[in-house]
Amino acid sequence: MALVAAVLVAAWLAFTQSSTGISFKDVGYEVVDSSLTRVTFQVGAPAGVAVECDVTVLDEQAGPVGFRTVRLDGLNPEDRSTPGDDTHYYTVDVRTVGRGVTGVVDTCRER
Numbered sequence: 001m002a003l004v005a006a007v008l009v010a011a012w013l014a015f016t017q018s019s020t021g022i023s024f025k026d027v028g029y030e031v032v033d034s035s036l037t038r039v040t041f042q043v044g045a046p047a048g049v050a051v052e053c054d055v056t057v058l059d060e061q062a063g064p065v066g067f068r069t070v071r072l073d074g075l076n077p078e079d080r081s082t083p084g085d086d087t088h089y090y091t092v093d094v095r096t097v098g099r100g101v102t103g104v105v106d107t108c109r110e111r
Helices: 002-020
Strands: 023-033 036-044 051-058 064-072 087-095 102-110
Touching: 023 087, 023 102, 036 051, 036 102, 051 087, 064 087
Parallel strands: none
Antiparallel strands: 023 036, 036 087, 051 064, 051 102
């Protein structure tokens, strides 16, 4: 039963993400020290759509040691580097309570 519920939740999240036109992808991270990790990611969204992304830093046991919700304003078509380009890169600092070993974007959604 739990497996069925997990599959349904995953399908719902995939549908929700694809129906809003928002995409996201991890690009990299830099562990600065035991209290700070920089996470770089890309986000694709239609012009003018404001997005909110949840970024998590994990430790060696894959436990969360840092979390941040980042608000990204939509980029107007005239501010884009190429027409139709809806993908942009962001680097954010995430404070941590212990040394992280990776940083990931959990999800992005329209806000």
